[in-house]
Amino acid sequence: MKAATLKKPGGLDNIVIADRDQPEAGPGELLVKVAANSLNYHDYVVALGGIPTVDGRILMSDGAGEVVSVGEGVSGWSAGDHALSVFFPGWADGPGENEKRLGVPGDHADGFAAEYVAAPARAFTKAPKDYSFAEAATLPCAALTAWRALFVSTQTKPGDIVLVQGSGGVSIFALQFAKAAGATVIATSSSGEKLERLTALGADHVINYKEEADWGKAALQWTAGRGVDTVVEIGGPGTLTQSIHACRTGGHIGLIGVLTGLSGEVPTALFFQKNLVMTGITVGSQADQRDMIAAIDANGIKPVIDTHFPLDQVADAFQHQAAQKHFGKIVIDIPGDASG
Template identity: 55%
Template sequence: MKAVVLERPGGLDRLRTVEREDPGAPGPGEIRVRLHASSLNFHDYLVVTGKLPIAENRIPLSDGAGIVEAVGDGVSEFATGDRVVSCFFPLWQDGGPVAGDFAQVPGDGIDGYAREAVRAPASWFTRAPAGWSFVEAATLPTAGLTAWRALVVEGRLKAGDTVLVLGTGGVSIYALQIAKAMGARVIATSSSKAKIERVLALGAERAIDYRREPRWAEEVLRWTGGRGVDHVVEVGGPGTLGQSIRACRVGGRIALIGVLTGIEGSVRTALLMQRQIRLQGIVVGSRSHQVDLVRAVEATGLRPIVDRTFPLAEIADAFRYQEAGRHFGKICLEI
């Protein structure tokens, strides 16, 4: 079985394609999955560039989509030939969060999906959305589920709400699509004229060039008549959080799902308190959340935006493309 491993110390030049032992037939409660696609996330980038400590020769990538080749005794949810997609937190099946680290996350604490096949408990997967390609399905477990949990599970999004999304990466574009599918209005930010045109084409009511308007919260307030937005999908972290607080309405919600501008910084606590804003950290979601998301995208007809697809052997080039920040939506790998 071919697999990609990351030698230590990390770095894109430390990714190697190797031969690994075949995972074999599934045991009781397990399935064997032939993997066909994965997608790149910022967490994966932190892993492969050595910014997160991992074991020697770890197989990276937290997302995997493929087809069930065999099922073990006791497995009733899946059958041979079913299309499935992995779960970011394999042990978080339902209820509230159960982990505060990445010890059981594929591609970090355990081996991920940059390989041809895997044998794992059936509960580590859900079915893939009907009619989606393997590449499309591979965008769901991290980016899609993060946006879904931020807006729907925790945010209780409803028709008529206004959502602010920052940038045009995988989570932000998924958030835009989910918000529009549920009848919400969307404001998006970008520094690219071409990307601004694309978010408007996807249905965003307003798009702001944050380089031309660095105090973009003022424009958000003007556009909302001084009220502010109901939801902010905050991917930047300390470099953008201050503007997000200003842009959020009294009693609104900010889902902190990214740290693209750093891991530490000041927070305008007085304004956060004064405006009674709920600020919540979000790290993906549970298997139960993913099952609900699969049903939702099937019901609404939502399809993910895939910017570019690379073969697995070109995984380093795919990460370099991500590093350059030129993508709109998701970058994927075909296996």
């Protein structure tokens, strides 16, 4: 079978489409014919060598496909089922202790950029109904991160105001989930075209952060001084100050990304004056994923897919991601019927 692998020390030029033996489902495992992956920032860091892996690691944390065979001792699965990967195969439910967050596909273990994957049944959930494999593959990292920021670390409800940053996968899923919950959404971007598309997806107010440097204060003003209930914070230190300004007293910041750096100054006086809560978000558990899928099925939410690339163009897909011109998720189609 074909697989996209990474040679040490990493870098896009060291991604190799290799021939590997097709695996079989052992006891407790599923054998899945993978039809699609999606790209996340985490995958990009791995591909660049920023997260060291063994030589020849198969890339990609997110994958979806059809169950080919079911290993001995597995219940609840049958050949033909549509399977969706989980980011943390060891995190069933509850708090995400360190030992539960091991075995990440494409990082700690071989990932889903392969025609076939055999893995423990706990490494999968069922995919949403009426989803193509490409659509399903967008969910395990980005969508679940947004879900946990809005409905696990806090409880977003009708009438709440949510602020999302940019137009990547996490932010768009957060916009869609928040609107489905009856919340008002403020969205930021540096692109007028993307702001128009975010408005079309349901954003109630948009802010161009290049034109409005103090966008946090602008969001606060738009709410007539009330402030937002939750910020889905993907920028990190470079945007955190503005997020704090945007929040209402007692508001919540779901800290997800570090796109602007690993550390920086924080207006701590304003943070405690507002009695804010900030939660670090690292994707979520298998139980969280099943809850999210139930909500997707109930609300008919569909992901926004920017571009498709074939498996042998994984490096090109990462270059497209690095250019930051995409809107929504970038998908890798793996040979075979990826339509679901």
